[in-house]
Amino acid sequence: MDFAGFRAVDGVDLSVARGGSLAVVGGSGCGKSTIARCLVRLIRPTAGSIELDGLDVATLPERALRPHRRKVQMIFQDPYGSLDPHLTAGRIVAEPLALRGVRGRAERERRAAALLDRVGLPAAAAQRRPSEFSGGQRQRIGIARALASDPELLVCDEATSALDVSVQAQVLDLLRELQRDTGLTFVVIAHNLGVVRQITEHIVVLDQGRVVESGRTAEVLAAPSHEVTRRLRAAALDPSTIRGRKPRAALAGAVPAPSGGSPR
Ligand SMILES: Nc1ncnc2c1ncn2[C@@H]1O[C@H](COP(=O)(O)OP(=O)(O)OP(=O)(O)O)[C@@H](O)[C@H]1O
Ligand SMILES: [Mg+2]
Structure with missing residues (x-):
């Protein structure tokens, strides 16, 4: 690129099996x-190709891309900037349903409510706007919105790194x-190996736009062969980078208990 x-x-070559999970890490x-x-x-x-179910979507013109856009959804890092501040959470989640052709406003509202419930938000959330939610709750809305498209691939770009450790654990x-x-x-x-350790089977490590190491997440993290991986691992073990979490917990994959009842 x-x-x-x-x-x-x-020259980055990545592949992930259907239903599988791949971490992409690096500084x-x-x-x-x-x-x-x-x-x-x-x-x-x-240059290069992006194949989804054998179809190269890298070069598809905008019109032909529409079905692809639905299948591949992204969760962004910034829980504040990625939701339209003028819409209620219910509308935000209902929009992709309308794009998918789900007929009838009542039906879309019903499905949006079910999705908000699915991601752990209370029923009243549908009526509220993004500014009335915490960072973790906004990420949940973003996840519900992504699910509303009925995707096949979910791309999470630092989806939890802007959150407090306990909230991060809940979203994970x-x-x-x-x-x-x-x-x-x-x-x-x-960039947090403690996070990828918990939710991915495979990993690729990048440095300056190239893959420097790849394999099964548990194996790569247990015995990293590249300096970049070792540095990231050391950072994951550094208490100053994992505020509030016991240093060892990050690599052991342990999740700290949520700090209190309802998700923040
Ligand atoms: N629109 C752009 N124009 C010019 N350079 C860009 C653009 N977007 C990214 N870059 C450069 O491409 C490189 C890769 O950027 P990218 O955002 O993919 O990094 P990243 O791994 O996501 O970093 P971070 O962990 O900080 O989010 C960087 O050197 C960046 O400065
Ligand atoms: Mg980035």
Whole structure:
């Protein structure tokens, strides 16, 4: 992927099996979000292919892309900027239902309410606007919106990194439940190895736009062969980078108990 001559991602070869989960990790600026944006075709790679069920979507014209856009949904890092502030949560979740052709306002409202319930939000949430929710709750709305498209692939770009540790754990629990209960395929972008350890089977490690290491997440993290992976692992163990979490818990994959009753 080139940005006006600057090559942000080069020769990266990723694949994830249907229903599987892949982590894409690496330091800041290594090209993770560029890959995510290519996957959802927010941007178009300058070369290479993106195959979904055997169809190359990298070069598809906008009109032919419509079904792809539904199948591949993204959860963004910023829980504040990624939701339309003027719409209620119910409308935000109902919109993709309308795009999918779900007929009848009452039916869309019913389904939106079920999706908000699915992600752990109270029924009253449907009437409220994004500013009335906490960061973790907004991520839940974003997840409900993504699910409303009935996707096959969910791309999470640092979906929990803006959240407090305890809230992060709750959102991770939700993502894990979705992995368990749906056939969804996950691409999880993160710099926190404690996070990817909990929700991915496979991992690729990037450095300056190239893959430097890949394999099964548990094996790569147990015995990293590349310096970048070792650095990320050391950072995951550094108490200052995992506020409030016991240093060892990050690698053991343990999830701290939620700090209190309802999700914040
Ligand atoms: N629109 C753009 N124009 C020019 N350069 C860009 C653009 N978007 C990204 N880049 C550059 O491409 C490289 C990869 O950026 P990218 O956002 O993919 O990194 P990242 O791995 O997601 O980083 P972070 O962990 O900080 O989110 C960086 O060097 C960045 O400066
Ligand atoms: Mg990024």
